[in-house]
Amino acid sequence: MNAIPPPTGERLLADAIRRAQRSGNQQLLTLHLGSLPAPRPHHRRIARALLQDAASRHGGQIFPLRNNDLALLTTITDGKGGAIDPANLPATFAELFRADRPDPAGLTSIWNIETDQTEIFQYLQTLLTQEPQLPLCDEIPPPPAAVEDIASLLATARIGDLTQRQIAIEIAPDPAAPGSRGRIMRPLFREITFSVDVLESRLAVTGRASSDPYLFRHLAARLDPRMMEFVLTKMNIHAPGAPRLHINLTIETLVTAEFDEFARQCLDYGHRPGIEVPLIEACRDPDQFKQARDRVQNYGFPLIIEGVSPLGLRLANPGSFGADLVKLNWDKSLAVHATPEMIAAINRLGPERIILQRAQNEQAITFGLGVGITRFQGHHIDAMLAAARLKSCPEGDASHCTLRQCSERAAATSAATRRFCRNQPLLERGMPENLRQSPER
Amino acid sequence: MSGLLRIPLASLPAPQTGDQNEISSLYELIDECCRSGVARSALLLTARKMPPHLIKPHHLRLAFEALEPLRHADRARSFDLADGSRAITWRGEAGSLLDRALTTLRHLLADDPAIADIAQIAPLYVLPRDADIMREALRATIPTAPEIILVSPRIPEKLDPASLQSLEQSLLQVNVSRFARHRRVWRVADNKKLEPAWDKRFLSVAELTATLLPNHDATADPWLYRRLTRTLDRRLLSLLAAPHELRAAGPLSLDLNIGTLLTPQFLHFDSALPAHLRGNLNIDLLPADILADPTAYIFARGFARARRYQVMIREVSLPLLLALDFKALDADLIELEFTPELMQHTELLPRGVRLVLSYSNHSGQIDSAAREFAAAHGIRLLAPRD
Numbered sequence: 001m002n003a004i005p006p007p008t009g010e011r012l013l014a015d016a017i018r019r020a021q022r023s024g025n026q027q028l029l030t031l032h033l034g035s036l037p038a039p040r041p042h043h044r045r046i047a048r049a050l051l052q053d054a055a056s057r058h059g060g061q062i063f064p065l066r067n068n069d070l071a072l073l074t075t076i077t078d079g080k081g082g083a084i085d086p087a088n089l090p091a092t093f094a095e096l097f098r099a100d101r102p103d104p105a106g107l108t109s110i111w112n113i114e115t116d117q118t119e120i121f122q123y124l125q126t127l128l129t130q131e132p133q134l135p136l137c138d139e140i141p142p143p144p145a146a147v148e149d150i151a152s153l154l155a156t157a158r159i160g161d162l163t164q165r166q167i168a169i170e171i172a173p174d175p176a177a178p179g180s181r182g183r184i185m186r187p188l189f190r191e192i193t194f195s196v197d198v199l200e201s202r203l204a205v206t207g208r209a210s211s212d213p214y215l216f217r218h219l220a221a222r223l224d225p226r227m228m229e230f231v232l233t234k235m236n237i238h239a240p241g242a243p244r245l246h247i248n249l250t251i252e253t254l255v256t257a258e259f260d261e262f263a264r265q266c267l268d269y270g271h272r273p274g275i276e277v278p279l280i281e282a283c284r285d286p287d288q289f290k291q292a293r294d295r296v297q298n299y300g301f302p303l304i305i306e307g308v309s310p311l312g313l314r315l316a317n318p319g320s321f322g323a324d325l326v327k328l329n330w331d332k333s334l335a336v337h338a339t340p341e342m343i344a345a346i347n348r349l350g351p352e353r354i355i356l357q358r359a360q361n362e363q364a365i366t367f368g369l370g371v372g373i374t375r376f377q378g379h380h381i382d383a384m385l386a387a388a389r390l391k392s393c394p395e396g397d398a399s400h401c402t403l404r405q406c407s408e409r410a411a412a413t414s415a416a417t418r419r420f421c422r423n424q425p426l427l428e429r430g431m432p433e434n435l436r437q438s439p440e441r
Numbered sequence: 442m443s444g445l446l447r448i449p450l451a452s453l454p455a456p457q458t459g460d461q462n463e464i465s466s467l468y469e470l471i472d473e474c475c476r477s478g479v480a481r482s483a484l485l486l487t488a489r490k491m492p493p494h495l496i497k498p499h500h501l502r503l504a505f506e507a508l509e510p511l512r513h514a515d516r517a518r519s520f521d522l523a524d525g526s527r528a529i530t531w532r533g534e535a536g537s538l539l540d541r542a543l544t545t546l547r548h549l550l551a552d553d554p555a556i557a558d559i560a561q562i563a564p565l566y567v568l569p570r571d572a573d574i575m576r577e578a579l580r581a582t583i584p585t586a587p588e589i590i591l592v593s594p595r596i597p598e599k600l601d602p603a604s605l606q607s608l609e610q611s612l613l614q615v616n617v618s619r620f621a622r623h624r625r626v627w628r629v630a631d632n633k634k635l636e637p638a639w640d641k642r643f644l645s646v647a648e649l650t651a652t653l654l655p656n657h658d659a660t661a662d663p664w665l666y667r668r669l670t671r672t673l674d675r676r677l678l679s680l681l682a683a684p685h686e687l688r689a690a691g692p693l694s695l696d697l698n699i700g701t702l703l704t705p706q707f708l709h710f711d712s713a714l715p716a717h718l719r720g721n722l723n724i725d726l727l728p729a730d731i732l733a734d735p736t737a738y739i740f741a742r743g744f745a746r747a748r749r750y751q752v753m754i755r756e757v758s759l760p761l762l763l764a765l766d767f768k769a770l771d772a773d774l775i776e777l778e779f780t781p782e783l784m785q786h787t788e789l790l791p792r793g794v795r796l797v798l799s800y801s802n803h804s805g806q807i808d809s810a811a812r813e814f815a816a817a818h819g820i821r822l823l824a825p826r827d
Binding site: 280 | 601602603605606609662663664665667668671703704705708711727728729731732733734735736737738739740743744746747748749758760761763764765766769770
């Protein structure tokens, strides 16, 4: 005997609408959570609580739908019931989702049960043709002790396998063709980071440390000594023409004697690494940050504030912390919703002080150049450089390589991964000499 | 004997002999009620006031059994004192439970004409109102002792992930009401006098750590401490959502993480919030927490407004006045940390938003400078810190 499948939200809603036609004065309010670019579990939880409140006060029923939309079938109200009056809920939701969806059009729909039946059933019919979305579940951060395990592993592990490097570039007008629209790309630095994903998968940690920003910052502080040791011993910073490195350190570390020793040794090798500090560290303790910044800059090292989201750039002025550069995270909302406020925030900081990081696609480069940003870092840059390397590699050297392999070898800090490349000098340089972009870009 | 200190018992505020743990806990509970404002009641059955013919062990046992119904009251705790007395405390109203206990006691003592009122034997105290009277009564239950030895304090250890995990697990099991505290924020009235504006409710991290993880400093590692605050948030919300807890409370504020505001625990608290507090509760957020997840902040701010909470950005120091865009943050209140340097940068004071001036009241000089600064710049909300 086959079990009867449970009724879906769509079918329950369709039945409820048919019943509601008899009573009249009913409306269907639908919050299209499924249409958000990145719906999060709390979106659904809070929205449902507000809808539930409206349902309790004005009579109604909530229907969770397969694409994560939420529908409220309720009486038609006059809007005098405050923020959770069904008539006012579209405005309330527009305010709530302002950062996630600046344009509220299409976020909510209100249909009259008697007059808008065609639209309602068309909407439900469309839903039934779609695959159900996975429910939005909270990401469970690892227990604190898991961070201890990661830190312990790092104390003994071969660190080269657990780190990666990424090049940052500057796109500048081509001096060989002044007045034209041609540009050249110049390498700026290489950032060395720990791959926390690799660490977690090696330890089979439940939950991602990066999902808890506070545990992650604690872990970062524990990793600092190993990172400084790694740079001094494994990254050949004493070699002539070694590229400038950037590393992430916490402000607690920057005010210690260990950092002073690291800085002295770097200077002995003639190397001035860039030191990157996240914006939240600067905001957590501005006084300690100032102390750390002064020490870094007194050694002649550039100080970079990183981890600035587009919205963070609007809410804060990272330029006030006196860093040399600021890393702005690329996010497609930057291009889609490049509001005058956002452009003003970029201009307030100064595009010449910004590195657009996490540049994952061509859109990031186009946006950046459009607002005067010329420094970039991200997977799209990695792919562009890998393509340029493959193209300029002498015939035969690159014939066995794919774009992905070339990209991965360039990102590896471990010689074991890089050794498969037959053109090590080019791989180390990162890009061919005088790499030019086409004027169309 | 280095590190050991001999102190005569009489000089100690709380007694440490006989059933010293019990009476110390009772003293602590009274102190907590005074600090947190959480109301409790206490009944003290005083053994030495029992009639001489009723002080045999079996008499006392019967008297104690009479108090048994009170053990079913909300958060009831029982304390056996060194002189054979017993105290029972509870939160809220015990109603019929108290009536039953007192009626049984009256029956037991009905034959003694010297006892006109049961309160002679078993006085009832309403805390924190009767705290001093109860302390005085407890002092009389302490037998004398020659001296005790205290070990000098050790330097507390920094919290590490393992000890944090242990602390978080302990917090899930312990009744945190004994760590609840409140601190008043004042409003300068038109006649220049200070009047209460609201109470900041919080859990005392220092006392909680001293109890659950002795000899550790929970705040020494800034990020692990931030993580701990999430657990503390949930425990505080669960405490405040208990029936009757906020029934008589006035306007208040809570220091919360943004993430907490979006949890099921907050929704539970929200549904339990008495109607008179709707519109009278501030949610206080940290700038670093806002910038760790700005989209969550915007969402949480919208939710807070929909539910008629006010959002305050707290612990804004002078460098943060430069670093934050208060117009874009669009909070209802900003709590500024007063330092003498602030007086040199008055042009940075945010406009169009209510300001709260927070300052340490350890130094009378700072206190008066802060109040003068507030008066000069129209800041009418003052938050002195201990």
